Amino acid sequence: MNLLKTLHLKAQSNVQLPDDSRTLTSEGQTYFNQVLAQYQLLPPTTKPTDEENELRKFADSIVARKLEERTWADLFALEICTEAFEYLCYRRYWTEITRKATL
Numbered sequence: 615m616n617l618l619k620t621l622h623l624k625a626q627s628n629v630q631l632p633d634d635s636r637t638l639t640s641e642g643q644t645y646f647n648q649v650l651a652q653y654q655l656l657p658p659t660t661k662p663t664d665e666e667n668e669l670r671k672f673a674d675s676i677v678a679r680k681l682e683e684r685t686w687a688d689l690f691a692l693e694i695c696t697e698a699f700e701y702l703c704y705r706r707y708w709t710e711i712t713r714k715a716t717l
Contacts, residue, residue, distance in 0.1 A: 634685060634686040634687040634690060635685055635686075635687060636685060636686055637682065637683065637684065637685055638684050638685065638686060638688075638689060642684075642686060642689060643681065643684070645689065646684060646688070646689045646692070649689065649692050649693050649696055650677060650692065652696050653673060653677070653692060653695065653696045653699070656696070656699050656700065656703065657703065659703075659706070663702075665702070666699070666702060669695055669698055669699065669702075670699075672691070672695060673691075673692060673695040673696070673699075676688045676691055676692045676695075677692070
């Protein structure tokens with residue numbers, strides 16, 4: 615859950631942010647499908663942490679939404695979740711390699 619809290623940053627500025635509550639355009643749907651494919655190709659973990667389970671549950675709730683209900687915020691969130699999973703995967707892999715090297 616801590617990872618999700620860090621992903622949900624609050625901007626304290628006067629910058630005009632885009633309206634991410636709008637439904638995706640056809641171009642947005644195309645990009646969503648690309649991010650979705652990347653998410654679905656991530657290798658499963660044999661012993662997922664609580665952090666990974668929470669992240670997976672959140673990402674799966676976005677994927678489960680109907681096509682016509684998906685928003686730009688959904689796309690951005692799925693993209694961040696996918697990148698977070700990749701980071702966790704690389705971190706686990708690096709830990710295993712360094713552990714084996716010290717044995």
